[in-house]
Amino acid sequence: MPAAGPQGPEILIASGAVHIGDRVVYPNQGICRVRGIEHREIAGRSWEFVTLSREEDGATVMVPREKVAGVGLRRVASDKEIELVFDFLSAPGGDPELDWKVRHRAHGEKMVGGELMGTTEVLKGLHALARLRPLPQKERELYDNARHLLVQEIAAAMSLAPAVAEDNLDYALVPPDGMKRKGRTLIAAQPLRAVPPTLAAIDGEEDLEDAGGTVELPGLEDEEAVIAEPAVEDSSEADQVVAPKKVAAKKKPVAKKTKPAPKSKPKGKAPAQGRSKSSPKAKSKSKVAAKPRAKRK
């Protein structure tokens, strides 16, 4: 039986113990304050709940006491942990994960885990991805949610106004001229060279071409090099100012032309590469190829 101290009973969480009145972080909910312990009779069974109040809007969160340690409840980050967050955000790199299944799983796990660094990784990963292509609606919401949680925690941990916390977050992600981090001058954000694609909601893994344009941002050369296809054989194509993915998309259908369509494919179904990251041209070609087969049957 936990001893009742001057601050009330001890509530055990994964990283130690908290008391009534302490501020904690609930995964995906944000900063909460421990309000107390309540007893409720539910379905003939007596339950002991730890009651939390979300600071943002006062919403009540009730967690069965025996499950408190397992839901990912933790203390608000310390100044040192916040410093690590800014070190990570202002560090160069952070190539986005381009496989949406891997990305979806990884981001989901990090958000459910509720760790500060996990949320930061989600934000930085999606921010880097957003510079290459528009985010689908679900990921746009996830980006906003991660940003919201991070801003709230930085503000709470450092006693700053949320607007100041968010400005600092973006001083790291989109550095203004002359911004320094631990003596190192950060690469300042530059004007755009081309109009980025529209932010209209696009479905799942549609190509950049579907969005009607390319994003060309200065300082992204390294990131583009990562997603570029290994070699561009035709020198005339290499001279064109085309996004690396476009070059890849142009070359893929040429390779497919020489390959006869397998007869054992299910009728009416496009070949597997139809949903891969190939261009819409490849998709339309696979549909055209499927039509005669359908007529024959």
Add this chain to the structure above:
Amino acid sequence: MIRIVTLAELDPEALAFATKRLYAAFGVGVESAGQARMPADASDGDAFFADRVVTQARVVKSFSDDKVLYFTNAPLALPAGPMGAGPVFGFAQYGGERAVVTSHGLSGMPLAEGLAKRATHHVGHLFDLHHCFDPRCAMYPEWAPAFAQFPDVALCPFCREKSEHKIRLAGS
């Protein structure tokens, strides 16, 4: 309703333009609530602390859910955060009632568009909007060159939808 209070003499045409753009961006009424004096206590010598300006400036009578936007032409500052002190063009009480915007330091943008875009940005914070990664959206970080590159004062579909949702939930 968004109520505008001027803390300095500003170009009436620029103010009228900002008023129109705010109405277009958020779809709520925008009206002038007169002029007020810059609170002297907020001064730090070179600049005014924006967070003190919004708390110490003249109180404007408003209904619940109304937003009060102060316009000034004085340089603003904010307490340094973990990244140090950066450029400050305004401040908003996130999800709150009051914001302040300055026309100081507008470069690469006409006064009317610049002031309107900054006003939209900070009123967006009042409606719970965070910074956006779309450079054409008014919620894009204001210090980035791309903010001035797109002078159109507009919100991206996501930010617009989020602010509309917030306005729909407003009690008044």
